Amino acid sequence: MDVLITGIIMGTFYALLALGLSLIFGCLKVVNFAHGEFFMIGAYVYALIALKVGMNPFLVLIWVVAFGLIIGLIVERLLMRPLYQKYTEWGAMRDEYAIIVTFGLSLFLINLANQIFGPYPISGPGLMPMKERVLLGNILMMSSHRLIAFCVGAGVLIVAFVLVRYSPWGKIIQAVSQNRFGASIAGINSTKVSSIVFALSSALAGLAGALLCPIFSAEPFVGALPAVKSFVIVVLGGMGSVPGSILGAYLLGVLEQFGAVYISYTYRDTFGFVILILFLVFRPQGLFGEKAREV
Amino acid sequence: MKRRACATILLLMGGWVFWSGVGYAAGPIVIGSVEPFSPPGSIAQGSEAVAGIKLAVEMINEKGGLLGRKVEVKFEDSMGIPEKGRAATEKLIVKEKVSLIVGGNHSSVCMAMSEVAHSYKVPFVNVNCWADAIREKGYEEWFNTSVNNSRISVGGAEFVKSLGVKRVVALAENTDFGIGLARGFQKYLKTIAPEIQCKYTVLDREAKDFTPAILELKKDPPDVVVTIMDPPAGYIIINQLYEYGVAPTSKTLLLDLDALAELPDFWDNIKQAGKYLTGIALFHPSMKLTDLGKEVRKRHRQKTGREASRVVFQGFDAIWLAAKAVEKAGSLEPDAVIKAMREIKVEGTRGTISMNLEKGPFFQQWVEVPYSIIQFTEVQQPLAKAPIVFPPEQKTAELVRP
Numbered sequence: 129m130d131v132l133i134t135g136i137i138m139g140t141f142y143a144l145l146a147l148g149l150s151l152i153f154g155c156l157k158v159v160n161f162a163h164g165e166f167f168m169i170g171a172y173v174y175a176l177i178a179l180k181v182g183m184n185p186f187l188v189l190i191w192v193v194a195f196g197l198i199i200g201l202i203v204e205r206l207l208m209r210p211l212y213q214k215y216t217e218w219g220a221m222r223d224e225y226a227i228i229v230t231f232g233l234s235l236f237l238i239n240l241a242n243q244i245f246g247p248y249p250i251s252g253p254g255l256m257p258m259k260e261r262v263l264l265g266n267i268l269m270m271s272s273h274r275l276i277a278f279c280v281g282a283g284v285l286i287v288a289f290v291l292v293r294y295s296p297w298g299k300i301i302q303a304v305s306q307n308r309f310g311a312s313i314a315g316i317n318s319t320k321v322s323s324i325v326f327a328l329s330s331a332l333a334g335l336a337g338a339l340l341c342p343i344f345s346a347e348p349f350v351g352a353l354p355a356v357k358s359f360v361i362v363v364l365g366g367m368g369s370v371p372g373s374i375l376g377a378y379l380l381g382v383l384e385q386f387g388a389v390y391i392s393y394t395y396r397d398t399f400g401f402v403i404l405i406l407f408l409v410f411r412p413q414g415l416f417g418e419k420a421r422e423v
Numbered sequence: 424m425k426r427r428a429c430a431t432i433l434l435l436m437g438g439w440v441f442w443s444g445v446g447y448a449a450g451p452i453v454i455g456s457v458e459p460f461s462p463p464g465s466i467a468q469g470s471e472a473v474a475g476i477k478l479a480v481e482m483i484n485e486k487g488g489l490l491g492r493k494v495e496v497k498f499e500d501s502m503g504i505p506e507k508g509r510a511a512t513e514k515l516i517v518k519e520k521v522s523l524i525v526g527g528n529h530s531s532v533c534m535a536m537s538e539v540a541h542s543y544k545v546p547f548v549n550v551n552c553w554a555d556a557i558r559e560k561g562y563e564e565w566f567n568t569s570v571n572n573s574r575i576s577v578g579g580a581e582f583v584k585s586l587g588v589k590r591v592v593a594l595a596e597n598t599d600f601g602i603g604l605a606r607g608f609q610k611y612l613k614t615i616a617p618e619i620q621c622k623y624t625v626l627d628r629e630a631k632d633f634t635p636a637i638l639e640l641k642k643d644p645p646d647v648v649v650t651i652m653d654p655p656a657g658y659i660i661i662n663q664l665y666e667y668g669v670a671p672t673s674k675t676l677l678l679d680l681d682a683l684a685e686l687p688d689f690w691d692n693i694k695q696a697g698k699y700l701t702g703i704a705l706f707h708p709s710m711k712l713t714d715l716g717k718e719v720r721k722r723h724r725q726k727t728g729r730e731a732s733r734v735v736f737q738g739f740d741a742i743w744l745a746a747k748a749v750e751k752a753g754s755l756e757p758d759a760v761i762k763a764m765r766e767i768k769v770e771g772t773r774g775t776i777s778m779n780l781e782k783g784p785f786f787q788q789w790v791e792v793p794y795s796i797i798q799f800t801e802v803q804q805p806l807a808k809a810p811i812v813f814p815p816e817q818k819t820a821e822l823v824r825p
Binding site for chain 1: 461462463466467470597624625626627629630631632634635636638639641654655658659662663666667668687688691692693694695
């Protein structure tokens with residue numbers, strides 16, 4: 129039971145990160161290799177504001193989300209938009225440009241953080257003091273921070289899911305994801321939608337970084353491994369599928385924990401890739417993806 | 424008019440040449456250094472080593488340099504990755520034409536660099552690679568002022584034996600250093616206290632969540648959990664052991680064998696989990712320093728406002744030994760420098776450094792690197808105020824449990 133609980137908790141943080149990646153892919157058809165670095169920026173912003181300004185950690189989360197939105201808007205405007213604004217159809221866009229740009233951005237942000245914040249990891253304060261621990265049903269003891277961070281993360285996930293799925297804005301995002309050209313004909317400003325989606329996913333990644341900062345510590349490379357996991361999740365769930373990426377995140381979180389405890393810790397990160405390979409062989413479209421062919 | 428202008432220019436150029444080379448007979452002696460300055464390497468330890476190396480160069484140059492020549496250091500980044508370290512070492516030797524090299528962090532990187540130093544026959548003084556396997560190669564170009572795993576294993580095992588416990592679990596990072604130290608610790612503990620059960624688990628040093636490994640321990644907590652991991656993973660696992668209530672507790676003691684307690688960012692990352700933590704310390708402010716060590720400590724504090732860590736002293740000692748060997752050899756010729764380094768006795772920062780020449784894990788190693796086991800009894804406690812709990816001759820307080 130304790131393994132299941134910790135798996136679900138980790139799955140929630142993975143889902144926050146993967147949801148943004150999935151939205152970007154769905155809407156912009158771009159694989160964002162710098163997604164982990166938005167996670168890293170969120171962790172740094174949280175740690176620095178909470179430690180230097182001494183602000184209440186819950187209020188700092190709001191600042192992290194705001195900062196994430198702004199960074200996302202700037203990056204989309206300066207780096208992403210030139211890639212697609214000339215094209216009405218995604219098929220005409222050169223995918224490799226987006227890969228090079230986001231990969232370059234990732235390296236740039238890692239090295240920038242290294243220059244600005246220095247080599248030492250920084251751990252932010254918990255949403256509750258880290259010394260306070262809770263015993264869940266006499267099964268599992270954990271810090272109250274981890275439990276509250278899980279609740280915040282799960283709450284944000286539910287809100288994001290409902291908004292994307294059922295709100296008018298969400299339906300616009302879905303329309304652009306399905307057919308950018310068609311959405312434009314229907315009067316939707318697809319450029320604006322892309323901008324908002326990029327900002328939203330950057331904010332979600334930043335929030336995940338902030339929530340995990342007291343556990344993982346902010347350091348230049350902190351986003352690398354979570355980003356790799358979110359790529360696995362997006363493929364598992366189906367490229368661009370919001371429910372798929374959430375389900376994929378929980379699947380990976382639980383599977384990793386069970387595999388590590390009952391098979392071997394050494395191969396913990398391998399389990400996700402084994403599942404990924406199985407999916408690519410037997411169900412390449414993922415859990416919720418659709419079979420498609422481009423001509 | 425033209426002639427006067429030419430004469431003035433020549434005079435100015437002559438003056439510049441004279442003043443820039445004042446006091447030095449020829450061009451500078453260039454020493455190479457390879458340290459991690461980028462992830463996934465331990466940038467913190469790399470920066471500390473560089474601080475020590477720069478202090479040594481400053482002090483050498485203040486006394487007129489080496490063989491009448493100014494000393495300069497060319498730094499290269501290993502990133503904590505063996506192939507990068509190997510390439511950086513080769514670049515220093517082939518392109519920069521360095522006479523000798525000091526440096527090294529992460530044993531897997533040193534394993535790779537030692538091959539290059541050996542094949543080019545360039546003397547290399549190891550600053551902070553602990554794996555015995557590097558020494559066991561028996562390369563005559565490779566010298567170690569850094570502590571080695573065997574020395575740490577002995578220190579850790581003797582301490583655990585003194586506790587009279589029954590079961591110990593070590594959590595080691597998946598590197599030559601981590602696995603080597605865990606094996607050495609287990610082996611030595613078995614020799615001196617066969618009644619103590621000891622096993623180790625290997626963890627990925629790039630991982631962020633160690634929950635599954637900790638849940639395993641939670642089922643049946645051992646008497647001592649030993650961590651052997653570099654930061655940031657070393658910090659993360661200590662926090663998570665505390666978070667899940669595994670260690671330190673009244674039953675389970677937490678022992679860090681990576682000397683993390685001496686790093687300047689320790690309390691920024693550990694917080695509550697550090698209270699009651701015990702750890703090996705290769706430098707403690709109450710430890711006896713030589714006059715040279717006191718000077719290094721003073722200068723480092725003036726420059727940074729912080730207490731020097733053991734890696735600062737290790738960086739200093741490595742280049743200091745190399746410089747004294749060059750002086751004794753009277754040349755930069757590799758065979759002469761290697762011979763001098765094998766024979767020399769040098770006053771370092773924490774004692775007299777000399778090289779053991781017996782083959783094995785202590786080959787060309789400074790054997791008597793001082794150590795102690797400290798315990799933090801308060802959160803944010805400065806290292807200077809943390810009591811020493813082992814060995815008995817240095818002990819300043821009894822071990823405390825939560």
